[in-house]
Amino acid sequence: MTDDFENSILLAYQGGTAPDLVGQSIDVKNFADIGAIENLRPYIEKDEEYQKVNEPFTHMFEGLNAIGDEIYWVASGIRSGVRIEYNKALLAASGFDSIPASLSDYVAMAKKITEDGAAKDPVTYGIGFTSSSPFERQLEMMAQVSGVFYYDYANGRFDFSGYKPFLEAGRELVAVAYPDQQGVDNMRAQFAAGAFALWGNASQEAGVFTNQFPITDFEWGVAEVPSLTGEIKGALQTNPNKGYIMMSSSKNKDAAWEVIRFFQSEEFLVGYMEGGNDLPITAYIDERLDKSKMGRLGDYSLLPYESVYPAVPSINLTGDNYRTVLWNAIMGYVDIDAAIEDLNTRYNQCYDDDIMYGSVRRLVIRDYDPMHPSAGTAEYLDQ
Amino acid sequence: MLSVSTLDSEHLQLRPTNRPPRPVNKKMRLKESGSVAAGLMLAPSLIFLCVCSIYPFIWIFRYIGYDYNGFVARPVGFRNFTRMFSDVTFWNSVLTTFEYAFWKLIIIIPLALLMAVLLNQKIRGSSFFRGAFFMPTVIATSISGMIFTFIFATQNGILNNLLQAVGLMGSPINWLMDQNFAMEAVIILSVWAGFGNYMLYFVTGMTSISEDVYESSRIDGANAAQTFFRITLPMLAPVLKVVLMLAITGAFKDYEAIMVLTDGGPGSRTNVMFLYIFKLIFGTSTNARMQIGYGALLSLMAAVIVGAVTIIYNLVARRLDDVV
Numbered sequence: 093m094t095d096d097f098e099n100s101i102l103l104a105y106q107g108g109t110a111p112d113l114v115g116q117s118i119d120v121k122n123f124a125d126i127g128a129i130e131n132l133r134p135y136i137e138k139d140e141e142y143q144k145v146n147e148p149f150t151h152m153f154e155g156l157n158a159i160g161d162e163i164y165w166v167a168s169g170i171r172s173g174v175r176i177e178y179n180k181a182l183l184a185a186s187g188f189d190s191i192p193a194s195l196s197d198y199v200a201m202a203k204k205i206t207e208d209g210a211a212k213d214p215v216t217y218g219i220g221f222t223s224s225s226p227f228e229r230q231l232e233m234m235a236q237v238s239g240v241f242y243y244d245y246a247n248g249r250f251d252f253s254g255y256k257p258f259l260e261a262g263r264e265l266v267a268v269a270y271p272d273q274q275g276v277d278n279m280r281a282q283f284a285a286g287a288f289a290l291w292g293n294a295s296q297e298a299g300v301f302t303n304q305f306p307i308t309d310f311e312w313g314v315a316e317v318p319s320l321t322g323e324i325k326g327a328l329q330t331n332p333n334k335g336y337i338m339m340s341s342s343k344n345k346d347a348a349w350e351v352i353r354f355f356q357s358e359e360f361l362v363g364y365m366e367g368g369n370d371l372p373i374t375a376y377i378d379e380r381l382d383k384s385k386m387g388r389l390g391d392y393s394l395l396p397y398e399s400v401y402p403a404v405p406s407i408n409l410t411g412d413n414y415r416t417v418l419w420n421a422i423m424g425y426v427d428i429d430a431a432i433e434d435l436n437t438r439y440n441q442c443y444d445d446d447i448m449y450g451s452v453r454r455l456v457i458r459d460y461d462p463m464h465p466s467a468g469t470a471e472y473l474d475q
Numbered sequence: 476m477l478s479v480s481t482l483d484s485e486h487l488q489l490r491p492t493n494r495p496p497r498p499v500n501k502k503m504r505l506k507e508s509g510s511v512a513a514g515l516m517l518a519p520s521l522i523f524l525c526v527c528s529i530y531p532f533i534w535i536f537r538y539i540g541y542d543y544n545g546f547v548a549r550p551v552g553f554r555n556f557t558r559m560f561s562d563v564t565f566w567n568s569v570l571t572t573f574e575y576a577f578w579k580l581i582i583i584i585p586l587a588l589l590m591a592v593l594l595n596q597k598i599r600g601s602s603f604f605r606g607a608f609f610m611p612t613v614i615a616t617s618i619s620g621m622i623f624t625f626i627f628a629t630q631n632g633i634l635n636n637l638l639q640a641v642g643l644m645g646s647p648i649n650w651l652m653d654q655n656f657a658m659e660a661v662i663i664l665s666v667w668a669g670f671g672n673y674m675l676y677f678v679t680g681m682t683s684i685s686e687d688v689y690e691s692s693r694i695d696g697a698n699a700a701q702t703f704f705r706i707t708l709p710m711l712a713p714v715l716k717v718v719l720m721l722a723i724t725g726a727f728k729d730y731e732a733i734m735v736l737t738d739g740g741p742g743s744r745t746n747v748m749f750l751y752i753f754k755l756i757f758g759t760s761t762n763a764r765m766q767i768g769y770g771a772l773l774s775l776m777a778a779v780i781v782g783a784v785t786i787i788y789n790l791v792a793r794r795l796d797d798v799v
Binding site for chain 2: 096099102123125126223270271272273274275278282287406407408410411412416420423425426446449450451
């Protein structure tokens with residue numbers, strides 16, 4: 093099951109019915125806190141073949157799959173960062189052939205396509221947004237590659253101040269966007285039907301527009317998200333996946349490890365990736381893939397500036413989360429400056445209180461580099 | 476002294492007697508009073524009440540002074556209380572809940588009553604319509620929400636197409652993204668999903684009104700309106716009171732369909748209190764953990780609010796009883 097997966101696993105563990113292995117979509121820190129999951133390092137250290145194929149010590153992400161030296165799961169695959177999927181025919185009709193590098197040009201392009209589409213029957217639009225986490229799917233990622241992130245790792249504070257130009261651009265985009273913001277699948281179907289030209293989402297769209305809503309009436313392209321000035325100043329967030337976690341309650345740990353080895357063996361992974369199911373995270377598997385077999389997933393190959401961000405501390409937040417508030421600001425329901433001030437105050441107040449009550453520790457990465465966010469040294473402070 | 480044993484069944488008279496009462500032991504008294512049988516019959520319900528209602532209540536409320544994310548519980552003293560009083564989003568959601576409940580009740584009760592009166596007539600097809608109107612009640616709430624996303628869609632939405640076809644509006648309404656219409660959209664959904672149920676209660680109440688009363692009123696020359704206001708409505712009063720109470724508590728607790736339809740938006744316009752509490756407890760926010768302790772406290776406050784509204788309603792209903 094995928095719905096409320098973590099809660100289901102927790103209940104199963106507490107009830108003594110947890111499986112031997114679970115998928116990696118659970119909060120490692122929470123489960124490690126109660127000793128529910130097994131450190132895989134002893135198994136990995138004894139298995140050279142596994143190390144060669146999966147490069148586990150290279151792909152350790154603090155708080156995500158590892159805590160300190162303990163490794164709880166190892167990623168085989170990775171979901172790319174967000175890309176812009178675009179309708180080549182609609183772009184061409186308005187005199188464009190590619191996605192611009194800067195946000196202002198991108199906004200201008202969306203406006204032009206909507207203006208040109210107004211005379212068509214049916215009317216077509218420059219861009220479309222979903223109602224499901226719309227800020228995350230385009231503008232937040234444009235901010236990331238511009239060096240803007242909501243957590244200031246160097247100082248251990250939440251900081252939403254850098255989002256202002258993206259919210260202003262967002263208002264301009266929404267004004268010319270397809271008028272509905274429905275669920276993701278509904279909007280994918282609209283894009284596949286040619287209702288709008290620009291759509292933003294990650295590598296899962298390769299399968300979506302090939303199988304789920306196959307696009308046959310026009311050619312579609314995949315491009316990098318634009319940044320504020322056209323210059324890349326920060327890493328684009330990617331999500332490692334296809335990892336397996338061993339429950340500490342397992343009575344068959346050695347056998348469970350064999351299952352992990354099988355699903356993360358070279359033979360299995362090459363077939364799986366060439367089937368267009370996922371992108372490889374390791375250089376070893378990447379070199380062994382025949383990319384011509386991967387279909388449109390090949391368009392989503394990792395970019396040099398894509399990386400995994402260290403897990404931001406999970407806090408007891410009062411009120412709406414930042415994605416909701418920032419999208420409300422884009423939609424004009426709240427003032428942009430007021431929204432940013434509210435987030436800065438509320439997030440940091442809750443963070444400080446959580447630290448004071450011992451619920452969480454302050455994450456600081458003093459040598460933080462926005463182009464290589466996972467490269468720094470994480471410190472956890474009690475103040 | 477009178478005794479039951481001296482009851483003369485033929486003459487239905489009670490005669491005095493000088494015989495001393497028969498000695499009855501405790502066991503027999505219990506048996507005769509029916510307490511054992513009643514206890515046995517109540518036992519399953521009591522067990523279910525304790526296991527499924529009282530125990531979960533106690534379980535969750537013991538965490539109101541804790542930061543509990545489902546894994547580790549840390550005592551935080553009065554922090555949750557201070558948070559609650561300064562939580563603008565929560566108090567706004569309480570106001571939104573009152574607004575939603577008010578409009579829902581204003582529409583759903585008269586509509587259910589009207590449909591019940593109409594379908595209680597001996598007319599052809601009334602059973603079909605009763606079934607059709609009741610049908611939404613048995614559809615899963617989340618499915619109802621999904622169905623209405625298609626109905627309310629701006630482009631190619633069923634409602635907009637219909638309204639445009641009959642000439643009621645020129646350009647399509649953005650039902651779910653416009654703050655001026657989102658509340659109307661969720662109220663339409665909740666009325667559609669709930670009125671069939673209340674209608675059925677009213678129909679059941681009406682069938683218990685004796686036909687003789689209606690016949691007398693017809694002989695006296697009462698018209699349809701007089702029959703409704705002088706006979707049906709007063710005789711339906713006990714059912715109406717129960718239905719109103721159920722509708723009030725139900726309206727204050729609604730959130731599932733709203734979650735699917737608008738997820739509390741646009742811009743918190745439909746963010747009712749139990750939706751906010753659900754999101755807190757299940758940690759659906761980015762970088763926000765499951766807040767079972769704080770959510771439990773807000774649940775307690777929500778229960779107090781719903782309880783207060785119900786008590787006020789009961790007081791008003793009692794006053795009305797006295798007046799009527």
